[in-house]
Amino acid sequence: MGALLEVEDLTVWLATRGGPRKAVDGLSFQVDAGEIFGIAGESGSGKTMTALALLGLLPHAAKTAGRAVFEGRDLLAMPARELRAVRGRKIAMVSQDPSTSLHPMLSIETQLTEHMRHHLGLGKSEARGRAVELLATVRIPDPEQALRAHPAQFSGGMRQRIAIAVALACEPRLLLADEPTTALDVTVQAGILRLLHRLRRERDLAVIVITHDLGVMSAVADRICVMYGGRTAEVGPREDVLTRPRHPYTRGLLDALPHPEGGAATLQPIPGSPPALGAVPEGCPFHPRCGFAVPDCRAVRPEPVLVASGHLAACPPDPLGGAA
Amino acid sequence: ACGGGGATPSSASGQGGKTLVIDTAFQLKTTDPARMFEPTGLLIDQSIYDTLLTFKGGDVTKPVPALAESYTAAPDAKSFTFKLRTDAKFSDGTPVTSADVVFSLNRVKNVKGNPSFLMDGLTVTAPDPATVVVASEKPNTAVPFILPNPALGIVNSAVAKKNGASDAEGADKADTAESFFNAQSLGSGPYVLDSYSTTSQVVLTVNEKYWGPKPAYAKVVVRNTQANVQRLNVLKGESQIAVDLSPEQAKGLDQLQIVNGASPNVFFVFTNNNPEISKISSNPKFQEAVRYGIDYQSLVDLAGEGAVQAPGVVPSVFLGALPAGDGVKRDVARAKAALAESGLQNPTVKLNYPSDVQVNGLNFGDLAARVQANLKEVGINVELAPASVQTALESYRGGTEEMGLWQWGPDFPDPSNYLNFLPGQLVGLRAGWAEGAAPELEELGAKAGTTVEDSERSGLYVDIQHKMNEAGPIMPLIQPAQILVAAKSVSNLQSNALWLVNVRELG
């Protein structure tokens, strides 16, 4: 089965006072139908911009280049009208903070049915019926009652479930989940991750999960893309990337995490901090912080290359290659 | 639907007959004659209420019969007997009797409102239904000139009493009829009050029962309008008469008629004669220097077309006024000489004036600035001391101003009103001119106050003013113009010193 979404050489420039700056720089990946694809990376690495670029929702005056073929059509080249027909209908999005992504003044019913009625041409009661089903699907108790309520009447976890219900309303093929659990407690996060997992299974839904939490990645993603400075550092199957990383950056991220078994060992930070927008170094963006950097890293821009089956890494010296 | 350009707004009211729209900036507190003394009130009440005597057109030197067919004055000027006409009726059809007259005049006296001073020292009696006697404690030649005042309009006493009016002693507390008067008029004049508001408009409609000839206009609307808007309205035909335009504003309105009447208001300056207030201003030579240092012509120019120099304190439209040529002429040399004689070196005086009022479109401030410039040329430094009229009035009334620029509007159009300017009298005291300061003048004044015969009276006032122009602390300056601008369709329009527009007589 072919890829549902094929992103090729995606580049995003954002407008800043100093002129356009690249926030995403030649990113390529593909997502298969029914797959959970994870995008990981530190703050500012361009994860959110990647998602927004796919939906044409980038901030004011941003520009894109490259291709993002979804069901045979390039999302980036699509006229605004057609893209609007894809949004919400074919590709839906769930964002980080459910307390800000749901409209505080509109009833759950309005928020859950307005796009159903728009995209699917449903009548009021029809849409309502489906809304009740949806709420039941995401395990909101007493869905009838919930429809009349407003977001403020729900807890954070409930709100995120509702936000997911909103995203699923028109039965999209692809769900972009931008840090869907970051704002939630671990206990609640577990429930949301389970929900995503189940939905994928039941609905053959493809999901792009964006997160900086490798633990979350490990729990749900089938394949993982690690971004750094707007570029791909490494892409591959979950287990490969997390247990046999081939890029020093991925390695560094994993080492910075508390050891799974605890113990007295101190944490291992990556020295320095991620580059600011527009200040991404030449060559390998990670080289100033990389313990394995060789002179070439400074000059040559590394492209992701296949290092194992389905596993690409953008680190030509491949210092971790032997470690596997 | 919006009458943007309609030149004949009469259509709006129906009932046939023409509508007259008069624009004026309201100075109106009430239409109850016993309490009314503001210009707009005078204009309105004059059309509603008949008085015993009245003036024709703009001539205020000759009282003519109104409700009184005729009158006789006692030789001592202490009593006046009026014969009432018998056909006069109030707007409800009841005849006007001497009882109504007594009631009305006593009411003015006892309500103690703004016009009550008109009745000072006067008592009214009615020997029979058609006769009224007005008696005065002191000889009072002004009575026939006082009586035309619309505040002394005759009201329907029966209806008034029924609605709370009282003419008895203590009416200031007992009389509760004011709001009734403001809702409904009780006069015998050609118009009745239709609607009343102190900020928007007053509407008069014709009195069907009026005893005299029917007026030309079936309806009169007096609207509260700013002067500058008045000009546009009358130009556009929205209104027929504009009352408050300055001479400058009236220029170049060729398609309209302009009725020019000299205003009875007189601007004057005084230099306080009281040495305790100022050693400078009380110096007679200094006073002379001021008198001849002022450039009267430049002040007239400032006041615009129609304004004239006030040759004496009595305005030109009144009996006893000086002829125009008798005014003081500027004489810089004489002024300088007088100043030198006074022994004052480069004197500096403070000139008080009310800065926030205008009279006939004229600012005190502008006048004061001119006076300052004039006197500078003869070596007198004038320091301008503007203040709000409320504040300034206090020092003016207290007689504590070193030098003052003020204006006198007549209470009634009789020269006796100007006896106030003499030493020891109301205005004289304000100028620090104490009793006994000019015995000759004071004697003349006393005589003028008791002389009945008009030509004799007139001569006395002329003498008084000539004397005042020779020496003394008061210098009359100018009489501004009082201008009416009207549509050409309004005929027989005249400007009256008392009630501005002769509404009754319009053709």
Added chain:
Amino acid sequence: MTSDSTPLPAPRARRDPAARSPWRQPLALVGAAFVVLWVLVALLAPLLAPYGPLDQLADKLLEPSAQHWFGTDELGRDVLSRVIHGARVSLPLAFLLVAFAAALGSVVGAVAGFFGGWVDGALMRLADLVFAFPGIILAMAVAAALGPELRNAVLAVVVVSWPSYARLVRGLVLTARNSEYVMAGRLLGSSSVRTMMVDLRPNIAGPVLVMAALDVGNAVLLLSGLSFLGLGAQPPTAEWGAMVAAGAANFDRWWVGLFPGLSILTVVLAFNFVGDTLRDALDPRTARAIRG
């Protein structure tokens, strides 16, 4: 020692208030230019004006000409000279008014926000009261009572215009007072007065300044409005509102009222341009909105 001693990254622009330089905006530039221009005009009025503001020249109501660029008025005074001298009346008083109102309001607001509790309650209720009080009516009453002088009008307007500053400052103090950096300072042993002066003052000055800049325009409008009604500056003072009123007496002589009116407009507009831009630059709320 931990290893994060790499060179600092390039300054981050996104939270830098100064980086959003307001002076790059053309409107602000135009506004600033006009403000400077008018201030200069006010300062140099006697040098710039071809005639004295009160000099009554021979000819009344002359049309604009080479001799009298803005014509002459009904008393034969040079309108240009009067317009120039008018700046000396309106501008200093407007500044004075705003300065007093801002100072009074800031002190009240700071005290209220700082002490909280019943002090806050009482002061803010007072502010509410004064805020609800119709300012222009008070100004009129004061003018009528104390005499129609611009000075009195200023006094009256100050009395009613401090509450907006009090509210602004109180709000700022309250948020700042609960902010973590103030708490940190207090934990270090900073007294509350020192906190106020050292930590809060710089954060409050900016917004107050912006409000004041916008208010100068309003003050000019209000004062000229009062003069227009005859309750402010009195003739023969060359004041713009009073000049507009004089011009209104004679529409055919458009120049008498037009130029003073335009002067008011340009001054107010200039301060609004500047104030508006400053606000955009300083107000984190709109600034955030602009960043998207």
Added chain:
Amino acid sequence: MTRFLARRLAAAVLLCVGITLIAFVLTQLVPGDPAAANLGQRAIGDPEAVAAFRAKYGLDQPLPVQYLTYIGNVLQGNLGMSQQSHRPVAQDLAEYVPATIELAIFAIVLSLLVGVALGVVAAVNRDRWPDQVLRVVSLGGVSMPTFWVALVAFYLLFFKFGLLPGGGRLDPGMTPPPYATGFYTVDAALAGQWDVLASAAGHLVLPSLVLAVYTVGMLMRFTRASVLEILGNDYVRAARAKGLPERVVIMRHVLRPAMVAIITVAGVAFGSLLSGAVLVENIFSWPGLGQYAYRSAVNLDLPGIMGVSIVVAAVYILINLLVDLLYGVIDPRIRLT
């Protein structure tokens, strides 16, 4: 919500009492003498007339007594006698307040329609030319001296081109409709006098246009700012991500929350309209509160000034209450607590 309203109402009443107190104290502080202002040249010289005047208006009582008497009377709907119109202040106000409120309502509705629409256009086109142009327009609006605009508009629209009727509330000579609400448009409609209605509405246009110049500018600025702020919210992005048409996003998702700030400003704007009325009513011969206030002030008519203050404060309070109510309508979170 009801408890909230009850609290607001109680606060409002207290505020009103406070206003009367302030008005009272202030009017006492000013040194002018009402007797001097209201008695004629001659009567002032007469101590008896002055005493009568003082007795009539209770000015001979000690101040606290005067105040308490006043409050007592106010509670009975009696605002005292105006020294300047010689009528009960309450009666005066019943006549003049509706005139001004009618004007202000006209103006605020106009400003809301135009101001909000243009503000949204500016926000949506942020930093592009429509925004720049509208920014100048809105700043120009708030920078225009109202009295000057009034004069120019009156001259051009009424006198020069005759597009709109001139001063007053009705064509000259037309009889006002029977008093029901004091709003001529409403009263005329109630009485079925269509020509009067047309005339009344026509006369409202010019003054309310002039008044709206300032408030349109004000509302534009705030609408733009608050729409921009809302546009930056996640939920707007979420609405767009749902593929809704931009119109729906703006109207339903953006404008509604933006309305919270807009109605707050509209409340303030309404207050500024009342102040603006003082300047404009004179020019348009509009017999409203502004002119009444002006005359009261100039004549030091204390009952008149107090009456006006109370009315303006009451209007201010009512507007705030209305704004609070509207918050509840717009924002369910407020309704719920």
Added chain:
Amino acid sequence: MSALLEATGVAVEYHRRGAPALRAVDRADLTVARGEILGLVGESGCGKSTLGRAVVGLLPTAAGEIRFDGRPVVPLGLRRRAPGMRGLQMVFQDPYASLNPRRLVGDQVGDGYLLGGAARAEALRRAGELLERVGLPADAARRYPHEFSGGQRQRIAIARTLAAEPSCIVADEPISALDASAQASVANLLVELVRELDMGMVFISHDLSVVRQIADRTAVMYLGRVVEVGPTRQVWSAPAHPYTQALISAVPRADGAGVLPVELPGDVPDPARPPGGCRFHPRCPVARPECSRDDPPLVALRDGRSAACVLQTAGEAARPLAEPRPVAAE
């Protein structure tokens, strides 16, 4: 080891207009010794920050006693803080809000010395040293906070507290707002400082794995209560309270194994209306009938552990709990 900071039976209430007081912390106990890191964990809204602030005196307490170095902690009023209390400092969560945007970094750090009585020049010099000590270049002193990244700002904030020469620091989620690598380095810095300066530290976090890594002892809060305290290793390996156990098993592990974490159903109840009985009982997988009646106190078990659960008995070793079943696999 005597307690450096000791809080017993602390309750903190928030008073809100028109609503009953909200008791955000209720009868909470804490002790910290010199050189010890106490981790404080719990779900959002359970009262961690409230307790932390109350402990340093930023919030008044409604009940209970707090002693620092043997002296009672007095809530901060309008007056300046007693000099003896300067040893008790706090580091806040948001590195953007905890520095004054309009003051130079050096001035803010120098404040600590200045207020301790040092001269200005001296204070500035020592501020520069401190900044270097926390890993920033000395010229950082002459810059404004916005010129720094989140991790660097947190270092500045730490340097500022160090200027007061504290013996105890309450750190309220000092690393939650930071990137993974910055989290690690700031956490390392804090641990290092505690060890080196022999300070005590309360380290508040909702991230159990970090606490597990650095804390000597761990306290677990639930709905305003401390429900379990003990040496970190033991709490982690054999939790004595069902809530602790649920928290631990909800943490996902980045081991690439694709194991879904265990969900704890239900939400944290509204602290204004806590459930009767044991506060955790409505969500507790092992609740017994009596749990809805009795509110178990925090009792001391053996080995320095304490727990507030009926399953545990005072003075005995912690009784192991049953393995959590993944409820209703989704």
